[in-house]
Amino acid sequence: MKKLIINEQQMKMVIDHLITEQEDMTTIIKGVQCFLNKKYKANLIVDGKTGPNTSKLIQKLQTEKNIYPADGVWGYETVSSLNKMELSTFKQCMADNGDIFDKIGHFFDR
Secondary structure, three states: OOOOOOOHHHHHHHHHHHHHOHHHHHHHHHHHHHHHHHHHOOOOOOOOOOOHHHHHHHHHHHHHOOOOOOOOOOOHHHHHOOOHHHHHHHHHHHHHOOOOHHHHHHHHHO
């Protein structure tokens, strides 16, 4: 697997792009659900569909991280609030559910 070193601005651009791309949303949501299951020992079904239980756990995380409003939407501010261990867990969940970095590598070829 190819390692990418990216700065904060590039990460924001990538996350914002992925959030707007419906094709990638299922992968992101599966990664988020996997992460929330590990962090909160939740029993979310990892299906790539944002339901009320997924949104409530995202809101819980946002509240814990002092992100206001806690809107239940996974975005740049939520991802950037993760500590090193949480981010590692999220990245592993993303890899387990389809490595999106293969799909976005073109951002870093500029």
